[in-house]
Amino acid sequence: MTTTHKVTFLPLNKTVETTEGMSILETALAFDVDLEHACGGFCACTTCHVIIEENEDGLSEMQFDEEDKLDTCEGVTLRSRLGCQSRVEGDVVVRIPPKPY
Numbered sequence: 001m002t003t004t005h006k007v008t009f010l011p012l013n014k015t016v017e018t019t020e021g022m023s024i025l026e027t028a029l030a031f032d033v034d035l036e037h038a039c040g041g042f043c044a045c046t047t048c049h050v051i052i053e054e055n056e057d058g059l060s061e062m063q064f065d066e067e068d069k070l071d072t073c074e075g076v077t078l079r080s081r082l083g084c085q086s087r088v089e090g091d092v093v094v095r096i097p098p099k100p101y
Helices: 024-028 062-069
Strands: 006-010 012-019 048-054 079-081 094-095
Touching: 006 024, 012 024, 062 079
Parallel strands: 006 094
Antiparallel strands: 006 012, 048 079, 048 094
C-alpha cells in the first residue's frame, strides 16, 4: 500500500498529493510547479530553496550537506529547506520565495 501526503505550494495555493519519500522538488516537477533546480537536484546549489510554512515534521530530517549549502543561500530563514533534499513524510505547506535575481 502506497502512502500519500498533501503538499501545498505557496504563493500558488496549489495542493497536490504525493507519494511518501518523494522530495519537494520531485513533487513540484511532477505537478508542473515552477521550482528552480539548476544543479538537477544534487544539493550543489540553492536554487530550490523553499520555506516551510506548516508542519516541518512532515519532512525528512535535515542532513549536514543541506545545512551547509543553506548557509550560502540568500534569504535563508530558520524554516528554510532545499527542495531536492526534503523528503515528504507527512502533509506540509511550503513557500517558494521570490528569487533575488
